Amino acid sequence: MYAVPDASPTPADPRGRIVAVVVTFDRLALLQRLLPVLLAEPRVAEVLVVDNASTDGTGAWLAGLGEPRVLSRTSAENTGGAGGFHDGMAWALERDADLIWLMDDDAVPLPGCLDLLLERDDLDFWGPAVVAEQDPQRRLCFPIRLPGRTRVVHDLADVEAAAVDGLIPGVVIPFNGVLVTRDLVERIGFPRAEFFIWGDDVEYLWRAERAGARIATVVAARFSNPATDDLGTPMMFGRTTYNHTPSELKHYCMARNNTVNLRTYRGAVFVLAFWVKTLWFYAFTRPRPARIATSARAALAGLRGDFTGHRRYLR
The missing domain is CATH 1.20.1280 (Monooxygenase)
Structure with a gap:
């Protein structure tokens, strides 16, 4: 059941206008789980939902939502996560976003996630530790290779032990609860829509690296995402x-x-x-x-x- 939380955005956040972008496709129940969490964040000015031509009633549900902080667009065809984030980020700039908060429909920011991310004012492209929904206290959703190491890690404890000033520099899981500044997007552009899925996030990260972006994972901030045992x-x-x-x-x-x-x-x-x-x-x-x-x-x-x-x- 969808319920709009009793929360309203602050008139002016010191970090500027924060806009969340959600890409969804045929997962209405998960979208209905996510939106109340985002609307409970008073620092989020708007939530832009890019519906990738869903066939499960998502478009009709969004059209009848009646929540002024949620805007939605339904694509004529499924353009994948790459196309969705390409269009969503362009839309966020049109809506005067200073910071864009990116995510898929199946993930959920855990309590305090956004506030912990916003404590950092020295980064351009940064995000939370993405933990497995099935075991959020111990397991990462996506295995990562820590800086200067060859071993891929799957455990949250390994990331916590490697943190420097609460960060893992140079590492982020793109489009999973990440924040990106308007300045960086204007410098490097949008994700490559033609990639459709898988690899568009890595390409955007490497493009940001090449542009000299300040990138990091904020270990204390947590973002829950369903995990699969096949990765890594x-x-x-x-x-x-x-x-x-x-x-x-x-x-x-x-x-x-x-x-x-x-x-x-x-x-x-x-x-x-x-x-x-x-x-x-x-x-x-x-x-x-x-x-x-x-x-x-x-x-x-x-x-x-x-x-x-x-x-x-x-x-």
Whole structure:
């Protein structure tokens, strides 16, 4: 049941106008869970919801909501998270946002998250520790590689132990409760809409790095997101990990977009290493010859600059 909290925005926040952007697709119940949490934040001036052509009644529900702090747009077609955040961030600038708070529909900021993030005034692109909804006190939702280390960590305790002045510098999980300044968006632009899903967030992070953005995770701030055991699957006798997904759509986009990102920001050696890992994973770790063929098609499409191939997997 959706209920509007008894909260109203402050007339003028010292950090400027804060606008939340939510991208949603066919998860009305989760959106109905998230919106009251955002509306209970008095520092959020508006919540902009980008509905990616949902078919579950989301558009009609949003149209009849009648909450002045919530604005919504329903896309003519599903443009994926990449297209949704591209359009949502552009919309936020049109709405005079000074800070944009980005998130998907299935996540929830935990109490105090935004206030803890806003305590930092020395960052351009920063976010909370993203914890697994199933075990928020101990487990990260997305495994991360800490600065200066080769090991990927999954436990919140490892992140807390590595924090410097409450931060993990240079590390953030993009589009999961992150804040980005208007100045940075105006300098580097919007996410690449053609990526559709998987890799658009990494590309935006690496683009921000290249532009000299100040990036960090605020460890005390927490953001809950449903976790999957497939991310960070160990391979090569535990020496590294691979982001496996059972979804053909997600894998195709990941293989294509990761090829593009690595070639653009890291170089040919990293592209080759990614291809070797993909071949090894689906030949030995989880043998699936058909997935190797899909990976090859996606990687070649990325090298050609063809961002249409994922459409065959849409339903």
